[in-house]
Amino acid sequence: MSTFLNPKRTVAELKELRALTGDENGAQRVAFTPMWVKTRAWLREKLEAIPAEIHNDAAGNTWTTLRGESDRALLIGGHMDSVPNGGWLDGCLNVLAGVEILRRINSQYHGKPPVTVRLVDWADEEGARFGKSLFGSSACSGNLDMNEARGLVDKDGIKLPDALNNVGIDFERVKDSGQELKNAAAYLELHIEQGPVLLDLDLPLGAVLGTFGVERHALTFHGQAAHSGSTPMNRRKDAFLAAAKMSPEIYHIAERSHGGVCTIGSCTTKPGIVTSVAAECRITLDQRHLDTTALAKMLQEAHDASEQFAKEGNVKVSWERLWQIAPRPFNAELIALCDESIRETCGKSHRLPSGPLHDAAEVAAAGVPTVMMFVQSLHGISHNKIEDTKEEHLELCVTAFDKLAEKAMKWLKPK
């Protein structure tokens, strides 16, 4: 297959795209804008040259299909949209690697692979304009909350349904895109890691176990305002003291959870003046884990700790859930194939969960066996113009991802 696959071409196309759709501040391919439309026209030219069938679904996702001997479909996905001032790899690396794989499969199998192979460019993965990510993939999976989405407004006051209408998408019909998954039998997505794990391990590639589940809560400790001069230390109901004890505690909770992460990202006090004991202290807690039971245990432990600290300080605590999403574990057999492809390409693999959500999480939620491959990010940074990956690693990821596609086709082929 190596005679047909040209990973250097993918790197060259990424640079071509950067020159076409970026400026001195980074990539500017925000979904449903003229630049995004231009990006997709550029992509379409590449796809038409393969040649393959191309159409947009009801949610604006672009599907490129190589019909195979079987209708069972192997899906490869990514997103051409970026955040404003974004990086040159997030999302489009996945799609352009997919384009190269389609070229290879088309040449090797003379236009008729053993199973159907489809590349999807999801519409508005980033949610940069309307504040809601995974638009196209959640419409396709059926998870999009239509009432919430109908009311979304961008910073210029334009409603999501109107922005969609401008690019030829009827908002009320977007969930019709779900029919695209009818014959979907496996879904693969390549992505930059966007974190420092592979960099710290000095490994180019990793197999992704799934996306984290998230529990996001606000905790408010209720004490009593009292004069900072006249109130003896032993007579205080100090809401901040109780809240502050949560800070080291979440590190212990995360450590005991084996693989979870916990963050207190915000803290506000009332009355919030220098001469009063804090009557009220509100903190936010974000907990993430790949395992449902472990995530529930982390949450329970945080609950118990907050009650204990409240009791110790003679204050009260109340909890409010802000947001929640279940973990999306990927398919065990596809994870094994991903690992194998990486080892064959560069000797050593590593399995890791994904902290950020990806379109793959929606496809997995729709019941399609799914796996992702990560390639190392330099600086562990993305959504920024400094986002980068070594060119040799980019070439390796295209090679390994192509091997995974071939293995997945064999896995899907009717025996």
Ligand SMILES: [Zn+2]
């Ligand atoms: Zn992305």
